[in-house]
Amino acid sequence: MSPTQFEAATLARDIRADALRMVAAANASHIGTCLSMGDILAVLYADILRYDVGDPSWSDRDRFILSKGHGAAILYAVLAEVGFFETELLAQYCCDGSMLMGHASHKVPGVEVSTGSLGHGLPIGTGMALAAKRGGVDYRTFVLVGDGELDEGSNWEAMLFATTHELDGLVMIVDRNGLQGFGESEDVMRLEPLAAKLEAFGWDVMTVDGHDCNQLRTALARDATVAGKPRAIIADTIKGKGVSYMEGKIEWHYRSPNAEQLAQALAELGVDS
Amino acid sequence: MRTAFVEQLCALAEADERIWLLTGDLGFSVLERFADAFPQRFVNAGVAEQNMIGVAAGLALSGKVPFVYSIANFPVMRCLEQIRNDVCYHGLDVKVVSVGGGMVYGSQGYTHHGVEDIAVMSALPGMSVLAPADPVEAAWAATAAVDRSGPVYVRLGKAGDPVLHSSPPQLEFGRAVTVREGADATLVSTGAALRIALEAASELESRGVHARVLSMPTVKPVDVEALTRAATDTPLVVTIEEHGPVGGLYSAVLEVIAPLRAAVCVRVALADEPAPMAGSCAYLSERSGLDPHSVAKTVLSLVGGKA
Structure with a gap:
C-alpha cells in the first residue's frame, strides 16, 4: 500500500526541518548530506515505495536501503513523518539509550539495513533483488548511494553482478552532490563520465534534477523499467539544499548549526522554529 | 571433508x-x-x-x-x-x-x-x-x-581427508567429542589437527602416558563443561591447531581454563609468521612443531617422571 496522503514537496520540507532540528540538538554532523537527498526520500515515500507502516516487514513491500548511512537523520525523519513511529521520538536522535543511532540502524522501524561504512548497501540490495527475481515476486529494491561512496569497489562488483543477473527490479539512485569528506568528488576520485560508465556496465541510466519531484517521480516509476536491466538514476543535487549558507559548502558535512543558524535555516524552509 | x-x-x-x-x-x-x-x-x-x-x-x-x-x-x-x-x-x-x-x-x-x-x-x-x-x-x-x-x-580441510573416528562420534553443536580417554594429560584439537592429537596419544601411550583426546568441531561457542572436566581431571592440557598462535583454539580453551587455576595449558600451533617457503601442509606444520612427535615430546617434558 502506498500512502497517497503525502505531498512530496511538503514532505521534503518537513523532513529537512526535522533533520535540521535533530542534528542541531545532537550537535551532530552530516546535515549537508541529509539536505541533498531530501527530495529523493520525499518522492520515494510519498509516491513510489510500497509499504505498510503497521507491518514494516510485510513480505511484498518494496525495499529501500540508504547506503550512505551517515544521512540517517533525514531517513528517520521521513519514516516518522509517514508513520512508522512517533515524530516525537526524533528528539532522541543520538541520545543515550535511543534506537536512533547516528548512522542508519535496522533497530528503527522501517529501516531495512544498518549502514554507515560505505559500499555495503548496493550488494545487499542486489541480493534482495535476486531473491525477488528468482522467486517470481514483484517487489522492487531501491538503493540510495552517495557519489563519493562510489569510490568503494564493492559497488562496482554489485553493478557487474546486477547486470549479469538482469536484475530489473533493482534501482540505484546516486545522490550526486559533488562533495565528499575531504574535497570535491571529481577531485578526489574522478567519476565522470559517470552516466557513460554506468551504461557501459549494462545499466539503464537516467540523469535527473534531484530536487525536481516530477523528474524524480518519472525516473523512479515502475513503468520506467527496462526489461532485463537494472536502473541507475543519477540525481544531480546540491549538498545542503534549502539552506542558503549550507549549500555547496563542504564544512556542513561536519558542522552543526547553532540556535541562530537553525532559526535562519527553518525560516528559509518556511517552517516555524 | x-x-x-x-x-x-x-x-x-x-x-x-x-x-x-x-x-x-x-x-x-x-x-x-x-x-x-x-x-x-x-x-x-x-x-x-x-x-x-x-x-x-x-x-x-x-x-x-x-x-x-x-x-x-x-x-x-x-x-x-x-x-x-x-x-x-x-x-x-x-x-x-x-x-x-x-x-x-x-x-x-x-x-x-x-x-x-x-x-x-x-x-x-x-x-x-x-x-x-x-x-x-x-x-x-x-x-x-x-x-x-x-x-x-x-x-x-580438503578432499580426501581420512576418517579419524573409529566409531561414529556423538556430535552435538557446542560439544567436544572425547575420542580417547586418559588421565595424565588432555590433548585438545580442532579441525584436521585431530590426526596429530591421535598419533601423539598413541606415541605417549607407548611411553606410559595416558592422554585424553578431545576433538572440538565447535570452537565457538566452546564446550566449557568438557574443558573444565579436562582441567580438573588431568594436570596438563595441550591445544593442537593448524592455525596461527593468536586467537585460535588455544585462546578459546584458555578463556575457560585460566580462571580455574587447575591444569597447566600449553599450545601447539603454527608460528606467528607467513610461511617463508613452499612446502606441503605436513612440511610447513612440522617447521612449527605441529606434528605428533613434537606434541608427544612437549607432553613428556611437562608431565615429568612418567617417561
Whole structure:
C-alpha cells in the first residue's frame, strides 16, 4: 500500500526541518548530506515505495536501503513523518539509550539495513533483488548511494553482478552532490563520465534534477523499467539544499548549526522554529 | 571433508528450499552437483567476495539460508567488514564456508593459507565457528550450520581427508567429542589437527602416558563443561591447531581454563609468521612443531617422571 496522503514537496520540507532540528540538538554532523537527498526520500515515500507502516516487514513491500548511512537523520525523519513511529521520538536522535543511532540502524522501524561504512548497501540490495527475481515476486529494491561512496569497489562488483543477473527490479539512485569528506568528488576520485560508465556496465541510466519531484517521480516509476536491466538514476543535487549558507559548502558535512543558524535555516524552509 | 560436506548440503537442500549456495568462482568439479540439482538456488558470484557476502545478506534478509563457498582466507578476509556489518550485526542466517583452512594449500604460498580465520571469525559477535576434523564431522557441520540460527563459519580441510573416528562420534553443536580417554594429560584439537592429537596419544601411550583426546568441531561457542572436566581431571592440557598462535583454539580453551587455576595449558600451533617457503601442509606444520612427535615430546617434558 502506498500512502497517497503525502505531498512530496511538503514532505521534503518537513523532513529537512526535522533533520535540521535533530542534528542541531545532537550537535551532530552530516546535515549537508541529509539536505541533498531530501527530495529523493520525499518522492520515494510519498509516491513510489510500497509499504505498510503497521507491518514494516510485510513480505511484498518494496525495499529501500540508504547506503550512505551517515544521512540517517533525514531517513528517520521521513519514516516518522509517514508513520512508522512517533515524530516525537526524533528528539532522541543520538541520545543515550535511543534506537536512533547516528548512522542508519535496522533497530528503527522501517529501516531495512544498518549502514554507515560505505559500499555495503548496493550488494545487499542486489541480493534482495535476486531473491525477488528468482522467486517470481514483484517487489522492487531501491538503493540510495552517495557519489563519493562510489569510490568503494564493492559497488562496482554489485553493478557487474546486477547486470549479469538482469536484475530489473533493482534501482540505484546516486545522490550526486559533488562533495565528499575531504574535497570535491571529481577531485578526489574522478567519476565522470559517470552516466557513460554506468551504461557501459549494462545499466539503464537516467540523469535527473534531484530536487525536481516530477523528474524524480518519472525516473523512479515502475513503468520506467527496462526489461532485463537494472536502473541507475543519477540525481544531480546540491549538498545542503534549502539552506542558503549550507549549500555547496563542504564544512556542513561536519558542522552543526547553532540556535541562530537553525532559526535562519527553518525560516528559509518556511517552517516555524 | 569437502566432498562429505557438499554431499550433505545437497541432501539438506533437497528437503529445505531456503538453502542457497553462492561461490566466489571456485569449486570446479565439486559444486556442480548442487548447481545441477538446484539451479535456482545456486549462484556463481564471480571473483568478488565483498559483493558475494552482501548478496548473501540480501538473500538472508529475504528468508533464504545462503551458504557462501570459497577457499582459504578468501571468504573471510577480503569481505570481513561485510561479514561483520551485513551478516553479524543483523544476525543473519549466512553460512560462510572455507575449504582449505589451515595449511592445506601449503605449497601455494601464504596468500592461500587460512591461518588466522578462527581468530578473526571468533571475534565477531554472534558468529559460531565450526572446524570439523574429518569427513564424518564435516557432514555433521553442514547440518549443524543449518540448524544453528544466525551466522556460522565452517572451516573445512580438503578432499580426501581420512576418517579419524573409529566409531561414529556423538556430535552435538557446542560439544567436544572425547575420542580417547586418559588421565595424565588432555590433548585438545580442532579441525584436521585431530590426526596429530591421535598419533601423539598413541606415541605417549607407548611411553606410559595416558592422554585424553578431545576433538572440538565447535570452537565457538566452546564446550566449557568438557574443558573444565579436562582441567580438573588431568594436570596438563595441550591445544593442537593448524592455525596461527593468536586467537585460535588455544585462546578459546584458555578463556575457560585460566580462571580455574587447575591444569597447566600449553599450545601447539603454527608460528606467528607467513610461511617463508613452499612446502606441503605436513612440511610447513612440522617447521612449527605441529606434528605428533613434537606434541608427544612437549607432553613428556611437562608431565615429568612418567617417561
